[in-house]
Amino acid sequence: MIRFEAVGKRYPGGGEALATLDLDIAPGEFVFLTGPSGAGKSTLLKLVALIERPSRGQVIVNGQSTRQIPRRRIAQFRRGLGIVFQDHKLLADRNVFDNVALPLIIAGFSPRDINRRVRAALDLVGLANKGPRNPMTLSTGEQQRVGIARAVVSKPPLLIADEPTGNLDPELSLEIMRLFERFNELGVTLLIASHDIDLITRLGHRRVMLAEGRLVGDTAADGSGYDVDGDPAYGQD
Amino acid sequence: MARTRRSERGPRRSGPGMVARIRAYFRQHAHHSLGALGRLARQPVASLLTVAVIGIALALPAGLNVLVANARVLSAGWESAVDFSVYLQHGLELERAEALAAQTRARSGIAAVEIISAEAALAEFREHSGFTAALESLGENPLPHTLVVRPAPTLDAGAVAALAAELEALEEVELVQLDTAWVERFLGIIDIARRATEVTLLLLGLAVIIIVGNTIRLDIQNRRSEIEVMKLIGGSDGFIRRPFLYGGLWYGITGGLLAVILTGAALLALAAPVGRLAGLYGSEFSLVGPGMAGFAALLGAGTLLGWLGAWVATARHLREIEPT
Incomplete structure (x- = not known):
């Protein structure tokens, strides 16, 4: 589903965000991306979502090298991808229903299909009756669930999330993660960046660890693989 | 995966692909045009x-x-008005004047000669000028007999001038006044005014593009985060640009409509005084409006300029906004 082949990323005027990274995520996997701030988690996700392009190597998403996607086709590419943000990025000038409907409107669905799908998505995240509300009147946890409903409403095969529980307390965080697990059961591939080591360890999915732009650990759900235990840098911030 | 894979290539659409696509296209346009109108309505003052x-x-x-x-x-009506007035010597008897008129009429190159006697001229002057009291005080009629000569339409300007010179050389003639000079000057002034109008049209058209462009630019800045979100969830450049283009279009249409109303109102306000003035000159002239075609062109120009302004603004500023 996602493959990084010797990918390096250097920001202009900045240091090396990612150094020669190789990574393979199979369809249907649930992968946590972890590591301290500045490890390159966000950069990795941005390369997947084509917000950034690699300086070296290539990123293959859904069997397609992102290098072959010209600027004008990025929008089309992103429609096959659900993105969940730490700050949800909901639009304050429209209600919850319209926020969730946005990807469907962009894709040109009929009003009937939009209505059906948005209701299903809101139902899935437990906000079935919040459609007419303004997202800003909801709690942070509810806002994040609206963001997730928007990310999954067009049923993308791949969902990426950057610190989706960054602003939530442990209980709400677990709730959100359980939601992601349900999508995974439905066949969605998930790549979630998080530094909440306790939570991630409890959930027991594959963990990919980054530090200073390098892959330093890759632990499968069953615990096999390699890990750099004992390094105090992980799980601190 | 089967369940989700299905949607990879794009949305499931109801009905046959092509028809549904076209319908989706028009639905998006309706959505955006109405949305843009609603946005204007929500900030009525601005x-x-x-x-x-x-x-x-x-x-x-x-x-x-x-x-x-x-x-x-x-x-x-004046361009062919090459009539000229032949003022006869003051004090010349009316019989001599009439004889001269007959002589002139007999010349070649003359279409018509009309004689206005000093008395008739005075009566007309008295009626229209309002100088009755002043004329009374003169005692004697200060006006000469006049021949109004209309050359044959076949005569060119040079021949007319030659004819005028010949008449002026006659002993009984005091002065020949060709009326073409001021017509030419008037036409020259109109020509300048027409050019000035074209320049004004060009400059103000540019101003409209700039005004709309700037308004849309501010709108784009205010909705920066919204545009970023749209781009992140797969909104194409066209999709994101469209509400702004419709915004410009609405500004243009409503601005054009206002221009139609303003022009129409100005015409109505001017019609009566112009009619009165024309009446004073004994003319049937009345103001001619731009007509339906003119008003439609005005509305069309507004719409086009509004759209153009929005297009310039979106072309310049939407690309700069990229999610980070």
Whole structure:
């Protein structure tokens, strides 16, 4: 589903965000991306979502090298991808229903299909009756669930999330993660960046660890693989 | 995966692909055009100001154009008016004047000769000028007999001038006044006014593009985060640009409509005084409006300029906004 082949990323005027990274995520996997701030988690996700392009190597998403996607086709590419943000990025000038409907409107669905799908998505995240509300009147946890409903409403095969529980307390965080697990059961591939080591360890999915732009650990759900235990840098911030 | 894979290539659409696509296209346009209109309506004061500026900017050249067009209509009758007045010596007997008129009539190259006796001229002058009291005090009629000579239409300007010179050389003639000189000057002035109108139209059209462009630019800045979100969830450049283009279109249409109203109102306000003035000159002239075609052109120009302004703004500024 996602493959990084010797990918390096250097920001202009900045240091090396990612150094020669190789990574393979199979369809249907649930992968946590972890590591301290500045490890390159966000950069990795941005390369997947084509917000950034690699300086070296290539990123293959859904069997397609992102290098072959010209600027004008990025929008089309992103429609096959659900993105969940730490700050949800909901639009304050429209209600919850319209926020969730946005990807469907962009894709040109009929009003009937939009209505059906948005209701299903809101139902899935437990906000079935919040459609007419303004997202800003909801709690942070509810806002994040609206963001997730928007990310999954067009049923993308791949969902990426950057610190989706960054602003939530442990209980709400677990709730959100359980939601992601349900999508995974439905066949969605998930790549979630998080530094909440306790939570991630409890959930027991594959963990990919980054530090200073390098892959330093890759632990499968069953615990096999390699890990750099004992390094105090992980799980601190 | 089977369940989700299905949607990889795009949405499931109801009905056959092509028809559904076309319907989706029009639905998106309706969605965006109405959305853009709603956005203008939600900030009535700011929108109204922009529309007012566009309306006035368009009404000004339109009004000038109407004036020039009317001046041309007015002068159209004069372009062939190469009549000239032959003022006879003061105190010449009416019989001599009539004889001269008959002689002149007999010349070649003359279409008509009309004699206006000193008395008739005085009576007309008295009636129209309002100088009755002053004329009374003169005691004696200061006006000479006059021949109004209309050359044959076949005569060119040089022949007419030669004819005038010949008549002026006659002993009984005091002065020949060719009326073509001022017609030419008038036409020259109209020509300048027409050019000025064109320049004004060009400059104010540019101003409308700039006004709309700037308004849309501010709108884009205010909705920066929204645009970023749209781009992140797969909104194409066209999709993101469309509401702004419709915004410009609405500004243009409403501005054009206002310009139509302003021009129409100005014409109505001017019609009566112009009619009175024409009456004073014994003319049937009345103001000619731009007509349905003119008003439609005004509305069309507003729409086009509004859209153009929005297009310039989106082309320049939407690309700069990329999610980070």
